Amino acid sequence: MAKKHWLFGEKRLAFGMMRLPMIEENGATQVDIQQTRQMVDLFMQAGFNYFDTAYGYLDKQSEHAVRECVAERYPRESFWLTNKLSSPYFETEAEILPLFEKQLKNCGVEYFDLYLMHALSRNYYSKMQACNAFEVVRRLKKEGCVRHIGFSFHDTAEMLDQILTEHPEMEFVQLQFNYLDMDDPKVQSRKCYEVCQKHDKPVLVMEPVRGGRLVNIPPNAGKLLDDLGQSRANYALRYVAGFDSVAMILSGMSNLEQMKDNINTMLCPKPLTQKELAAMDEVVRILRGEGAVDCTGCEYCLPECPKNIPIPDVFTFMNERLRKSNAPKPNFAKDQGKPEDCIACNRCQKVCPQHLPISRLMQKAKTL
Ligand code: SF4
Ligand code: SF4
Structure with a gap:
């Protein structure tokens, strides 16, 4: 029998709305709303319904795209929407609620299903504590403005253990988790995953394709995967889908082709074979030896x-x-x-x- 994963069951593909298709219009770079709507429709028709956004994504255009492409076109109860409290956009406790209200308005909704404290690291954790943010999001949950609270994380496993010990009310953790970062000394995907298991927290996966780095690979690495017959993203998604505590997998899709490919993979993600795993090990070895800059293109900078x-x-x-x-x-x-x-x-x-x-x-x- 198929496994049930936390709230979401078997449908574990999320549409991450931070890498949407963009077009030039009136001298400005804007979200391609028409293509994004087609992507949303395809996604919903395939039985997926989880969307992820944040205030700052796409130069603050992502939340508006969510409103135009999802919230204004589908009944609210038919989709899950996740948003985030992002440190760069508030300095005091008093500024958090006005920011939250603005996020609801931008997205055209009255509540968020999941609300994350965004990109917690040692520094941002201190700031969230200083601004009483944990208490504020707890209150938002109590008032029904958000349904589940957690955080996304970018730091060491030790730091993650500290946060989950100090804040057991956090219901889930969003981790950078992919087959390249698994044993990376900075990202520590595997160790962070184990900390989540220790605290019995479901994991939401971000960067499963590492911002495209696991697709745009050198020709010799590409050949290894291409010869096996599936898309390069297919292996990356199936890899993370194989972990029991992974409740949702976010993919920042940028066009209809990527959406179709990811849907095909995630409708029924098959376990990787030994042959596929061996090829992926070799891809990691090639990428590690390449010495490329490990930028994911998140644009937070x-x-x-x-x-x-x-x-x-x-x-x-x-x-x-x-x-x-x-x-x-x-x-x-x-x-x-x-x-x-x-x-x-x-x-x-x-x-x-x-x-x-x-x-x-x-x-x-x-x-x-
Ligand atoms: S350099 Fe900028 S875009 Fe690249 S990972 Fe860092 S913050 Fe993200
Ligand atoms: S790229 Fe240079 S100038 Fe720009 S924020 Fe970074 S250090 Fe400062």
Whole structure:
């Protein structure tokens, strides 16, 4: 009999709305609402119904896309909607509720099914404590404005153990969890997963494809997976689906093709075979040896940069140069800074969930 996973049962694919298709319109980059609606419809028709957003995603456009593509088109009880309390957008306890009200309004809903304290690390945990945020979200749950509370996490397993010990009322944890990060010393996916099991908390998975890094792999690694006959994302999703405590798997899909592929995989995710697992081990070995910048393209750093440097684009370029010596430099827009404009203020590093040494990497990017 199929396993029941916490609240969600067998339907464990979530539509992460932070990498939606984008188009240029009236001189601005905007969410492609038409394509996003098609993706939402396909997703709902296939029996999935979990959406994930946050205030800052896509330059604050994601919540509005949720309203236009989901909330205004489907009965509220027919879908799950998760939102987050993000540290960069409040400084005091008094600012939390107005932010929450704004999030409800942006999304066009009256409650969130899940509400997460966003991207907890040692620093953000201290800030949430100082602003009494745990108490505020507990109250929101009591009042019915949110149904379940938890947090997403980017730090060590030890830190996670401390938070879950101090806050047993947290119902779940959202972890960066994929086959590349499993034993990564910074991300500590496996150890963090084990801490969740110790505290009996379900795990929601983010970055199962590691921001596309497990799809955009070097040709020799790609051939290993492609020869097995499924898409590269298919192996990444089936890998995380094989863990008992994984209750939901978020995928930040950017077009209809990705949506179709992920749906096909997650309607009935088959366990990986020994042959597939061996190929994936080899992919990890190749990726680890490549020395690429481990940026997931989450864009959390962008609002922090006083020089408006498109940091993830710079890292994409650096990674492309690793594979191809003549990979073209990014086309920086007039209002964007370049790596040489970096003043090493390190504001970006404070919010980077991957703890990347961004200013040092900018120095390197200048020389390429
Ligand atoms: S360290 Fe450089 S890249 Fe980072 S926020 Fe400061 S100026 Fe921008
Ligand atoms: S540098 Fe860090 S914060 Fe910025 S996009 Fe990459 S992973 Fe995200």
